């Protein structure tokens with residue numbers, strides 16, 4: 175079972191009826207919220223007898239690109255495939271070699287660095303900022319070598335990275351930027367949207383993310399050539415003349431002859447990462463509800479921060495600069511010394527508040543096997559992955575639910591105040 179499978183587990187079990195009737199209901203990380211519009215669009219796609227990408231995927235891509243200030247969005251079947259394809263497209267178009275290096279934060283979901291390995295390249299880790307948990311831009315240059323080709327800043331939990339300095343460093347060293355925006359949508363940094371800074375931006379619509387299509391991802395870009403290459407790469411590397419079953423409709427006889435001669439031709443080493451109209455229909459409906467979805471998350475997060483403020487001696491709460499939005503895919507918390515994170519988390523879970531660790535990465539068994547004992551070289555990532563965790567603040571929760579969460583924290587600190595102060 176992956177961390178992602180875990181993420182969906184209890185979220186899926188929350189019945190809408192339970193949401194409406196219980197007072198202290200489970201505070202899950204995410205929620206499956208299939209509304210009237212989602213059902214309407216999915217039924218329409220089914221009634222049209224069309225499963226391969228068509229009207230709904232196209233509309234979802236166009237609206238998503240527009241919302242993020244980008245010319246193109248390419249839908250695919252996960253955030254991981256979006257990232258893998260984005261890097262593959264740059265590697266192929268820029269002529270990068272196996273063994274070339276890509277900078278990634280030392281604290282992120284494992285897919286960010288896995289996709290560097292899938293591309294035959296080498297992830298080089300950079301420590302993160304102790305307050306925002308995003309890549310520490312002041313440490314990036316020390317990790318650049320003659321083989322560095324790209325930076326993948328990750329907008330963690332809903333908060334954009336410091337894209338101005340990152341862009342300047344990339345320009346100075348001739349590096350490409352791919353944004354891992356799998357946890358952040360619709361958020362602006364100094365007035366510009368995530369997904370519009372790098373050569374390519376990558377998003378996820380997996381369960382418990384901001385927009386949910388079940389499985390799914392998107393790649394945004396302003397570069398039409400890169401977009402076409404990505405479209406080909408997600409469809410087995412097929413000749414771009416025929417990437418959709420609509421591509422041989424309404425064309426002249428000559429064009430049809432040309433298409434027939436090339437439509438079973440594969441010109442790149444591609445993958446099978448397409449989505450269907452069903453995900454497109456869900457995605458479009460969710461996108462049309464974006465204000466409800468993001469707005470309530472922000473209200474919940476703001477309320478929770480206000481309720482938890484009295485416990486700041488024990489808890490590090492989210493903080494972010496005034497020029498950045500935060501889309502609060504999750505609500506991150508760091509247990510300050512000497513609070514015992516495990517004990518606190520167990521208490522929360524006993525009170526039906528779902529938690530996850532804050533992205534231990536370099537201590538993962540598979541990475542210890544691959545890279546050895548390197549976590550100690552990244553003290554902030556190490557601290558956060560040992561002391562950090564996150565809880566849900568999704569749009570089907572209310573400000574009253576957040577008050578309940580704060581009451582549970584208050585109980586914990588009241589009952590265990592002696593232990594927290596180290597009086598054992």
Ligand SMILES: Cc1ncc(COP(=O)(O)O)c(C=O)c1O
Pocket residue numbers: 178251252253254255282283285286328354356357377378379380390391
């Ligand atoms: C930062 C980050 N990158 C990449 C991914 C991968 O997305 P997906 O699960 O859609 O493959 C996730 C998923 O949770 C993520 O949080």
